[in-house]
Amino acid sequence: MTDFALFLGCGIPSAENNYELATRRVLAKTGVTLSLMPGAGCCGHDLEQVDRPTFLAWAARNLCIAEQMKKDVMVLCPSCYLTLKSVNDHLKHEDRVLKHTNEMLAAVNQHFEGSVNVIHYVDFLLQDTVMEALEEQFTRSLDGLRIGVHYGCHLLRPSRVLGFDDPITPRKIDRLVELTGAQSLDYPDKTMCCGSSILGTDMRASLKIAAAKLTHVEKAGLSAMVTACPVCHMMYDANQAMISKILKEDHQVPVLHLTQLLGLAVGLNFEEVGLHMNKGNTDGIREFIG
Amino acid sequence: MAVTTEEMVRQFTDSILSAHGGHRLPSCYQCGKCTAGCPVARVTDAFSPKKFIRLAQLGLENMALDKKSPIWLCATCYNCTEVCPQDVEPTEIFIALKTFAIRRGILPMGRKMGFGTLAKKGRMFDVGDKQQQERAALGLDPCPEVDVDQTLAILELRGILPLLTGRKPK
Numbered sequence: 278m279t280d281f282a283l284f285l286g287c288g289i290p291s292a293e294n295n296y297e298l299a300t301r302r303v304l305a306k307t308g309v310t311l312s313l314m315p316g317a318g319c320c321g322h323d324l325e326q327v328d329r330p331t332f333l334a335w336a337a338r339n340l341c342i343a344e345q346m347k348k349d350v351m352v353l354c355p356s357c358y359l360t361l362k363s364v365n366d367h368l369k370h371e372d373r374v375l376k377h378t379n380e381m382l383a384a385v386n387q388h389f390e391g392s393v394n395v396i397h398y399v400d401f402l403l404q405d406t407v408m409e410a411l412e413e414q415f416t417r418s419l420d421g422l423r424i425g426v427h428y429g430c431h432l433l434r435p436s437r438v439l440g441f442d443d444p445i446t447p448r449k450i451d452r453l454v455e456l457t458g459a460q461s462l463d464y465p466d467k468t469m470c471c472g473s474s475i476l477g478t479d480m481r482a483s484l485k486i487a488a489a490k491l492t493h494v495e496k497a498g499l500s501a502m503v504t505a506c507p508v509c510h511m512m513y514d515a516n517q518a519m520i521s522k523i524l525k526e527d528h529q530v531p532v533l534h535l536t537q538l539l540g541l542a543v544g545l546n547f548e549e550v551g552l553h554m555n556k557g558n559t560d561g562i563r564e565f566i567g
Numbered sequence: 568m569a570v571t572t573e574e575m576v577r578q579f580t581d582s583i584l585s586a587h588g589g590h591r592l593p594s595c596y597q598c599g600k601c602t603a604g605c606p607v608a609r610v611t612d613a614f615s616p617k618k619f620i621r622l623a624q625l626g627l628e629n630m631a632l633d634k635k636s637p638i639w640l641c642a643t644c645y646n647c648t649e650v651c652p653q654d655v656e657p658t659e660i661f662i663a664l665k666t667f668a669i670r671r672g673i674l675p676m677g678r679k680m681g682f683g684t685l686a687k688k689g690r691m692f693d694v695g696d697k698q699q700q701e702r703a704a705l706g707l708d709p710c711p712e713v714d715v716d717q718t719l720a721i722l723e724l725r726g727i728l729p730l731l732t733g734r735k736p737k
């Protein structure tokens with residue numbers, strides 16, 4: 278049994294509860310349990326654009342909660358992953374920054390020890406023994422599905438900080454998709470941003486960025502897009518109807534959380550992986566699994 | 568004592584050089600790989616990483632941080648940082664520019680709303696009764712409450728709370 282502190286962040290509990298549902302069900306098949314983190318909030322990602330010392334203290338407070346739980350942190354959102362991993366590593370290696378951050382944390386009776394690690398679940402699943410355990414649970418082949426993987430910016434970049442995968446031609450999520458029997462196909466601008474972070478600055482520009490990728494996926498004749506980020510998923514799934522309406526385009530791309538796809542492969546049904554809660558058209562997927 | 572233009576230019580450039588990830592600013596030779604790979608520059612002429620790096624190099628603070636400053640159009644995707652042959656880390660420099668912009672009260676309305684929710688609730692998006700009921704129906708444990716006393720206290724330590732709603736500090 279492996280037990281992690283599950284960092285939820287903002288996107289998942291506010292709008293993508295089905296991502297947590299599917300991820301929990303898939304990880305349970307590999308013997309993992311996930312404990313929620315009392316008192317934790319936003320990872321702090323956007324605060325870096327306001328004030329760096331405050332950003333470090335805010336992110337570190339979340340890490341302190343995991344330290345008190347004596348559990349490593351499992352993250353489902355790439356931006357939370359970048360924030361918590363980079364701050365954790367930074368504080369572990371920069372004594373002067375650590376001292377200053379701990380002075381700030383003292384005001385809220387917290388202290389960063391550097392005693393836990395931060396992991397994105399994709400990395401967890403790709404460990405040899407875990408992948409084997411997962412594969413043993415596969416009861417439904419997804420052979421016939423043509424998948425376009427969308428990595429999301431902050432799993433890959435900045436690669437110097439994250440070292441998650443090759444930032445130009447990443448393979449990690451593709452490997453998990455292919456494990457299910459589905460094909461993972463390349464399409465133009467595969468590693469490009471979804472545009473969500475400028476939705477509040479210039480909505481039209483933001484939607485255009487997302488629309489370009491939906492068009493690429495459609496032109497490549499793919500059955501669905503797969504994401505490993507709740508915010509990218511919101512952008513392509515929940516906002517797809519708005520993109521079509523505002524830009525006068527017609528997009529009908531099913532967008533699945535990676536763990537929804539893996540969930541189908543381990544035999545879970547449409548509702549069990551929360552596909553009934555996806556906002557976009559997922560009829561093709563429902564028909565496929567019969 | 569009067570501050571010369573030259574002095575202002577130097578101060579602005581120095582503040583970027585000393586910011587996290589800003590020290591490689593002088594190395595940019597304007598090859599334009601950043602703009603070629605920028606998702607935002609593809610859809611609007613209002614933002615170009617290459618141009619903003621040049622403005623920063625030249626110390627043109629007022630142009631880089633214009634009232635209608637497009638600096639908030641940077642999506643923080645780190646594509647430019649990834650492809651830069653000179654290791655300039657443009658995204659990190661734009662993050663620094665955003666911290667300067669916000670101190671001038673330059674923050675788009677949409678960002679003010681997000682930061683406002685963050686200050687008040689400890690999350691960028693609120694988790695209310697509707698979401699908790701949905702979680703219960705799915706058999707998920709309730710989403711834990713954010714310790715807002717702690718998050719607010721952290722925001723107050725360096726006085727950034729007023730900045731998050733777009734007000735200039737006194």
